[in-house]
Amino acid sequence: MKIAMYPGTFDPFHNGHLDLVQRAARLFDEVVVAVADSSAKGALFDLTDRVTMAREVLAPLNGVRVVSFDGMLVQEFDRQGVDVVVRGVRLFQDFEFEYTMALMNRKLNRRLDVLFLMPSEHVLSLSSTLIKDIHRHGGDVTELVPPLVAERMQGLDRVRDRR
Numbered sequence: 001m002k003i004a005m006y007p008g009t010f011d012p013f014h015n016g017h018l019d020l021v022q023r024a025a026r027l028f029d030e031v032v033v034a035v036a037d038s039s040a041k042g043a044l045f046d047l048t049d050r051v052t053m054a055r056e057v058l059a060p061l062n063g064v065r066v067v068s069f070d071g072m073l074v075q076e077f078d079r080q081g082v083d084v085v086v087r088g089v090r091l092f093q094d095f096e097f098e099y100t101m102a103l104m105n106r107k108l109n110r111r112l113d114v115l116f117l118m119p120s121e122h123v124l125s126l127s128s129t130l131i132k133d134i135h136r137h138g139g140d141v142t143e144l145v146p147p148l149v150a151e152r153m154q155g156l157d158r159v160r161d162r163r
Contacts (some may be wrong), residue, residue: 004115005082007034007073009128011043012153013054014145016119016126020088021064023117030063032080037070044132049152057146074109089116090124 004024010017010033024031035051045053047068054066069076077085085105089095095116102114119126126144135141135153142150 001029002084003030003032003080003082004028004084004086005032005034005077005080006086007036007069007076009036009038009043010050010054011038011045011128012131012145012149013050013057014123014126014128014131014149015143016088016090016123017054018057018146019120019123020086020117021058022061023120024086025061025063028063028084028086030065031061031086032082033058033064033066034073034076034080035066035068036073037068044135044156045152053149053152056148072108074105074112077105077109077112083113085112085114087114087116088119090119090127 004027006017006021006024008017021031021033033054035047035054037047043050051066051068058064058066067080069079073085085102087098087102089098098114098116105112105114131141131144134144141153145153
């Protein structure tokens with residue numbers, strides 16, 4: 001059985017993430033979506049909310065499970081007993097960053113291999129940072145994220161408006 005891990009902060013989980021998980025699920029027997037705590041990044045959603053949303057969005061997919069983790073990827077890689085890490089690479093800048101990270105992770109754990117997947121064309125320009133920026137400026141992100149995530153983002157607006 002071949003198991004892949006797709007790590008990230010997923011803040012918010014968007015259609016590009018969904019695309020990558022769907023494609024990885026066709027290649028592997030199981031895909032572990034590992035949601036990193038990364039509280040230092042100033043997340044829009046807390047870890048519990050990000051895990052819950054990812055689980056709900058990914059529930060229809062067979063062979064996909066969602067876990068949370070805090071700490072180094074190489075440690076979670078061993079803890080989950082996976083065979084490979086899957087990363088999405090949109091542009092050359094992504095590749096340079098991801099390649100550097102892959103080399104360092106392999107230095108820390110010789111067993112860790114990374115498989116780079118290119119996203120589908122219709123989600124090529126998506127990033128969580130861009131989506132958060134659009135949302136913070138009042139833009140419509142409903143076509144960029146799964147409906148559940150769009151609903152939760154709108155809920156954040158309602159809470160903020162009541163303050």
